[in-house]
Amino acid sequence: xxPKSSLAMVQTGPRKIERMDLPVPDITDYTAxxxxxxxxxxxxxxxxxxxxLNMPMxxxxxxxxxxxxxxxxxxxxxxxxxxxxxxxxxxxxxSCRFCGPCLGGSYHLCEDRRIYSYIPIxxxxxxxxxxxxxxxxxxxxxxxxxxxxxxxxxAVMFNPLGAGFRWAVEIPNTKPGDTVVIMxxxxxxxxxxxxxxxxxxxxxxxxGLEADRPKMQIAxxxxxxxxxxxxxxxxxxxxxEYTKGKGADVVVDVSSYATEPVVDALSFVKPGGTIVLAGVxxxxxxxxxxxxxxxxxxxxxxxxxxVTSSGYTSAIELxxxxxxxxxxxxxxxxxxxxxxxxxxxxxxxxxxxxxxHSCLIPGLx
Numbered sequence: 001x002x003p004k005s006s007l008a009m010v011q012t013g014p015r016k017i018e019r020m021d022l023p024v025p026d027i028t029d030y031t032a033x034x035x036x037x038x039x040x041x042x043x044x045x046x047x048x049x050x051x052x053l054n055m056p057m058x059x060x061x062x063x064x065x066x067x068x069x070x071x072x073x074x075x076x077x078x079x080x081x082x083x084x085x086x087x088x089x090x091x092x093x094x095s096c097r098f099c100g101p102c103l104g105g106s107y108h109l110c111e112d113r114r115i116y117s118y119i120p121i122x123x124x125x126x127x128x129x130x131x132x133x134x135x136x137x138x139x140x141x142x143x144x145x146x147x148x149x150x151x152x153x154x155a156v157m158f159n160p161l162g163a164g165f166r167w168a169v170e171i172p173n174t175k176p177g178d179t180v181v182i183m184x185x186x187x188x189x190x191x192x193x194x195x196x197x198x199x200x201x202x203x204x205x206x207x208g209l210e211a212d213r214p215k216m217q218i219a220x221x222x223x224x225x226x227x228x229x230x231x232x233x234x235x236x237x238x239x240x241e242y243t244k245g246k247g248a249d250v251v252v253d254v255s256s257y258a259t260e261p262v263v264d265a266l267s268f269v270k271p272g273g274t275i276v277l278a279g280v281x282x283x284x285x286x287x288x289x290x291x292x293x294x295x296x297x298x299x300x301x302x303x304x305x306x307v308t309s310s311g312y313t314s315a316i317e318l319x320x321x322x323x324x325x326x327x328x329x330x331x332x333x334x335x336x337x338x339x340x341x342x343x344x345x346x347x348x349x350x351x352x353x354x355x356x357h358s359c360l361i362p363g364l365x
Contacts (some may be wrong), residue, residue, distance in 0.1 A: 002033055003072050006360070008132035008237065009339040010121060012058045014051030017340045022132070023142035025125030030079070032072035033088065038152040038359040039062030039130030040159055043256045044280070046347045048117070052282050056120040061339070062360070063092035063117040064159040070134065078141050084110060089158040089316065090135070091142040092116055092304055108306045118263075131338025131339050133362045144312050147320045153330050156359050157191075158315050159307065163278070164191030166311030167304040169199045171249040172274040179237060180229050181248040181268045183207045184255035184279055187217035187357040190222055192252055197223035197265030197317065205242055207235055211348075215356055218328050239268045246270050255279045259286040266290070271297040278304035332358035335365045
């Protein structure tokens, strides 16, 4: 039987996360309860923590949950093809299934789209996000089964790796033989390296800061052909050199906050190439952005928000094959109660600590 309450880490204000015991809701025929094994930490968690996303509070953060079905309604079991005891990855978005975008196959652009980790706890049943021991699964959830034998800290990479497949392969239609520049060697940048190499990209170039050198070394171990330190090297000249003057077929910006990469992407991409913007910048304007470059080079620029089922499926299939040493990307496990420390570590606010991929694990202590 599920417990009566669940320990959850609740964001009650900007840079303020509190430990709470929240009631575990009853499930219906169409819903379920998930026992969290791990929840990944990503850059948008920091933005939520900072309060720049203007989201309601109090809220249980965490949009990368991996766990085991603890209880499930009969109709939900039939719909999702899972049962009690199955290990699943949970998609972060909830869509209505009936609006124009949903019916058109773009459920991630639902007119009534919601994200689990942004739903306030005072909106029943309360246990919405992954920073908790248990999580409520809404009737409109999408879940994916994953091998129980994978270590939790590796299996929970389904989300960043799914982003790599969607943002760096699906959206720009990366093809065998393409040259790809990936701007930002964080977990989603590294995942993009893996995804583009799986898609057959011939040349993959990663850019980052001097402080990112350990991450760029991992990028090379994951298959990147070149890594550019933009603080100590002339990135434009290096990209020109590595592409023999042609420019990249695809440029993917997964860097956060900094706006300079948006401008740099215009020079990195070849005429007729594609730029994907996936790293959010805190709604800051982009100084030096010259739109005429887009016109003259006939560049396609696409935005990327979230991951859809095809990206998650590709990610899970690759994780289950165990052919990529993803453990090289994983740097930290944190107990659930150390959620604030996990976020600060990722944001480089903890001296001497460098986080690439990390996750919260309930009961780790």
